[in-house]
Amino acid sequence: MSNYNFGLTTFDQSGKLTQLDNSLKAVSNGDTSLGIRAKNGVVIITEKKPHSPLVDVEDWDKVYKISTSIGCVYSGIGADARLLVRRARKQAEVYKRGYNESIGTNICAKKLGGIAQDFTQSGGVRPFGVSLLIAGYDKQRGCQLYQVDPTGAWWCWKASAIGKNQSNAKQFLEKRYNDDMELEDAISVALLTVKEGFDGDVTNKNIQVGVVREDKKSGKYQFDVLTPEELQDYLDTIN
């Protein structure tokens, strides 16, 4: 099928992998996303900026569920993100079948990092143009937030931002974050951070929020995408 038996991401004389630098640039050209880990949950938010007012924004999902207790948002090339999410969902299911246990957030991040790294070294492919913020819960480590980069590197964050406004957002988060945050506080801080760097008014239609939280009925932690109504309630609180 492919005659490209050589890698496209190769070292230059100064030891840099230019394609990786360029792919990180593609990520910082993307719409901002951010996440905050609280004591009892995780919140991840992404901007939904359509390229035209004719786009049906309500039909557009940018927050993805990977397993019952893990979800993610992205910054960068949406099409690449969809591919990674698809692989993540498969990995989560394969893990469950093999170990009879839900995949841990850190393992999920590790596997995604491995997939991303593949594309930085294999023949005839370019790296992914997207970074993911993965929020999840597992029994061993509780609520966690991970970032996966096109380079294949992954980190665990207390709070982080990716995309266009990442440096300003991270500064804002550093000031407002504390280790004792509850999920409700975290959601408010996250919304305020998005509001800071947002071009125009934040509504429940031009952002999307995912949370890892304890379900009141079952007592289990799960990942949910906030409905527009729930989101509006949170927005009303901070206004």
Added chain:
Amino acid sequence: SRNAQYDRHITIFSPEGKLYQIEYSFKAIRLPGDTTIGVRGRDTVCLITTKKVPDKLVDPSSVTRMYRITPQIGCCVTGRLPDARALIYKSRQIAAEFQFDNGYQIPVRHLANEVANYNQLFTQHAYKRVPGVSLLYCAVDDEVGPRLYMVDPAGSCYGYHAVSTGTKEQEGMSTLEKMMKEKREEQDEEEKKKSDGDDKDKKGGKTKKVNKLDLNEKETVEFAIEALQKVLGVDFKSNQVEVAVCTENNAKFRSLTMKEIDEYLTNISEKD
């Protein structure tokens, strides 16, 4: 490094983080000179596109860019026609396998996303170039109603209330935005007249401001035809366009006959 010269030839990143091949493929869509417009109404989706018969000896009935993926889902392609045919084949394959595996018709949203994911592969692998086609999928879904999706060479897929693609894509989008705004203002005026100043259900007039176009079948098709007329700047005849619809009453994707198109064109000219 060596790769710096290749970022325009294959889909690897440029120093600005761009993929030049994808940007070039958008230009390839504009090259043949066709423009397509899709409009979604209350219970109808309408696709309209220009039709240019290349030679007098060509059988005009064989010239078409409207394809049926399933009896309910239709697709209009714009751009490089050979690439388009390959993607139509792939769409039909995806739809048929879904039907076989799951026992029911593929929802148009899922189909559009699967085709977009297929396009994404070519943006990441060097051995195949990106197809120079944009596809407009339409259907009246039995769960969510009329839907319109556009898939482009970058692997993006968005749902639209109205969209244009092809040579006059930008003019089309701005015309459609303008027409939608005017239509909504028209509809708001009519609502105000009906309720006659009754403010109880209005909450400042902001309750029902949805982005949708509340048009029936006839109005949707007229909207689409008028939009194309404005964009092209000429009055066209029924043999210079193709129009296709899916409606709630008749969920099958069907092309309008020249006679039906003529009726619409006459109605529109009589309105002015």
